[in-house]
Amino acid sequence: MLKICFSQIEVEPGHPDLNFSKMLQAINEAKANNADIIIFPEMVIPGYLLGDTWEQTSYLKDCLSYGEDIIAQSNDICIIFGNIAVDWQKKNTDGRVRKYNALYAAYQGKLIQPEKSPYPFAIKTLFPNYREFDDSRYFYSLQSLADELDTSVDDLLSPMKVNIKGQELNLGCILCEDGWSDDYNFSPIDILCKNYKLDMLINISASPYTFGKNNKRHRVFSKQAKDNQVPLIYVNNIGIQNNGKTIYTFDGSSTVYDKNGNIIACCPAYSGKNNYINLNSNEDYTPLPIPQNDDISNIYQALSYGIKKFLKDIHMKKVVIGISGGIDSAVASALYVNIIGKDNVTLINMPSKFNSETTKGLSSQLAHNLGCQYAIVPIQEVVDFTVNQFEHTDVVDLTTQNVNHLTISSFVKENIQARDRSARILAGMSAAIGGGFTCNANKAETTVGYSTLYGDQSGFLAALADLWKHQVYDLARYLNKEVYKREVIPQGIIDIIPSAELSAEQDVDAGKGDPIKYPYHDYLFRSFVESWQKVTPEDILTWYSENTLEEHIGCEKGLVAKYFSTAKEFIADLERWWNLFTGMAIAKRIQAPPILAISRRAYGFDHRESQNGAYYTRAYKQLKAKLLGETA
Structure with missing residues (x-):
């Protein structure tokens, strides 16, 4: 019987010093609890989504240095962790130094070398070159190494052997995508289990949250454990990481499956802590229920966690939100108030002549329900001034000296309103209070550009822009019922027809709304x-x-x-x-x-x-x- 600690820590991308400190604390706690093995996530020292930071030689050396310090901590405990590996004598296909996405295992101060590997670490085999991932840009795969050596993955992929408490263990160690092999022409897990008798499979991952993905993972990993009759330990990190334009939450949800494919241990999502299990590869365990990850509560949890972490990372404590009486700005307001508190959120209603008494009243009611600072800043006078200024501005053709006068269309007037609200009022107000203002767009609007550049398209974060409109409504009902347990988002906002209210053709009281x-x-x-x-x-x-x-x-x-x-x-x-x-x-x-x-x-x-x-x-x-x- 082995006591295994799977450490679901929060990884700070680009800060190996902070990650090392967290790992050191987790290792000391695991030692105090007499754990035999501690397992950390993929790329736990450097972080994963780093962009071209991977091209900084000094950063690579720093990560390797912290890795050496972790290896030195492996007296009386086996430490398994992810880090960058570098072969300074070789180059990747891009001409830069050869880098591997690697899994290290250390015991008694020494690295454990996979049986057939030319290196003292396991190398990621399958690269997820889709979605947010860009592994082939930076790393060299085990598949590429096999091709270079004129051999096969079968000849390089091998377990790590370690003797703990007199037990000779064969650890099948893989990295993240190596466990998601259905769409590839071979399976690293199948190769390992076909060629070796394993005592356990270990999958270290840096796997971002995706709505519904955990349910699929449970099906895939449970089947792998059951088909091969070997326990499987999946360890993922928490935190947020980004590649500039898109921010991802990492939910952890680390899980242990027994040889029958049953879940026997599972970490709560977004919880950074050490978790322990006494594992015998031949023992039958009482199954735990499969966690449900496909309802609006999971979306709420991911959004709340992601917004909170992002605000902390950019050192923003105060937020300004333009509210219209519509559903998107109402949901954004309720989310931010719940995360940073009502005293740090300022709501602003910016009516023009097209805004109805209905939506102005709903905006006021929302602000009252949330207890926020609230301001009404009418825009019609400034919009009229801008339109008048444009229409009375001489536009001179310097070649012919002809003078033209602009005619401002209804569509242009709509955009002037949107830009005045964001570029003038929200930007100015957020600067005045030392904060930022939000973009409240949903995914349907983002898909077809139903927004105004430098207007409602602006903001420091578009927290709802990956939610379809029906999900925004679901979230509004969830916030009322489960989070606040009262009607903070007025039912009138949920019931009213969605409308930008930028012209008479979008009169909500007449039942006129968005073209979508x-x-x-x-x-x-x-x-x-x-x-x-x-x-x-x-x-x-x-x-x-x-x-x-x-x-x-x-x-x-x-x-x-x-x-x-x-x-x-x-x-x-x-x-x-x-x-x-x-x-x-x-x-x-x-x-x-x-x-x-x-x-x-x-x-x-x-x-x-x-x-x-x-x-x-x-x-x-x-x-x-x-x-x-x-x-x-």
Whole structure:
């Protein structure tokens, strides 16, 4: 029987000194508790999402130095941890020094070398070159090393042997993606278990939170343990890391599976602590229930944790939020108040002549319910001044000396309002109080650029921009019922039609609102960005012609017929939003604030895109002509 400590610590990316201190504290505690093995997450010393910090030689040396200090702590306890490994004599394919994403195991002050490895550490085999990951840019894989040595992964992938308490142990040590091999042409776990008799599998990870991902992980890792009849220990970190445009929370959720695939130990999400289990590879354990990770409470937990950590990292203590009487700003307000307290949140309502008494009243009610500082700053006078100034400004052609006068359209006036609110009032007010102001955009708006550059697109963080509109509503109800346990977000805000209130055509009292039909467009837009195989208008039109669209995108049945009476209307709507999604919306997303990732594909570095304009395939054009009775 071995006492194993799996240490779910908070990793501070780019700060190996802080991570070393946390590891040292965890090791001392594990020793005091007579643990035989302590396991830390992947890249626990340097952090994982570091961008081109990986190109700094001095940083690499610093991480290796702290790694040596951890190895020196392995007297009477086996320490397994992730760190960078460097072969200073070789180069990666980019011409820089050879780096490996490595797993180290140390005991009695010495490193344990995998049986067939040329190095005293295990090397990550499979690289997740998708979503937020960019491993091949920085690291060299075991697969690449095998190719270089003219051998196979089978010949290099081997366990680590260690004698603890007189027990000879074969530890099958892998790193993160090596356990997610379904879409690869081989499985590191299968290779290890086929070639060796293992006493346990150990997967150290740096795996960001994604809504619903933990449920899949439990299925995958449980099956691996059961199929190979060997316990599996999964150790993940907590904290937040980013790649500039996208911020990820790491939820931990470290788990131990017995040889039958049952969960026998599990760390609470976002809890940084040592966890212990007495493990016998042949023993049957009482299974624990599978944690549920796919409801709105998990989204709330990820958002709250991510916002709190991000504010701490950027040293921001006060926040200004522009509130409109709509659902997005209301949910943002309730979240921030719960995280940093009502005294640190200032809510500002900025009405124009188009804002109804209804929404102005709901804004006041929200502020009263939350107990925040609240200000009303009307914008109509300044907007009128700006429009008048533009219309009376002479624009001179210096070649012909002709004088032109601007005519300000209704659309431009809408944007002037949005920019006045953000660039003048919110930016000025946040600077005055020594804080920042939020971007309250949701994912549907972000998808099609339903926002104003330098207006409501601005802010220090877009905390809700990875949530679809229906998730924002779910979160509002959850905040009322489960977090505040009272109605802080007025029911009127939940019930009112969503509207920007920037013109008479968006009069909420007349039932006029946004052009986005969220019950349908949430799901249409989601198919554009979150599907593993990206959906295009060709796919959408094919499903529409087959009357299977709602089934494929997951929206409520009957909505297509409700919103579109003819194929012509449906196609016009599809092309309107596709043109925006692949057009101006990209430019807006490039200039948008950082987004807190929740979904399987968040905007920013997670969803890489270029400004190439809309494109329609030949098959789409042919099907469109057929549906419209035209000649392609």
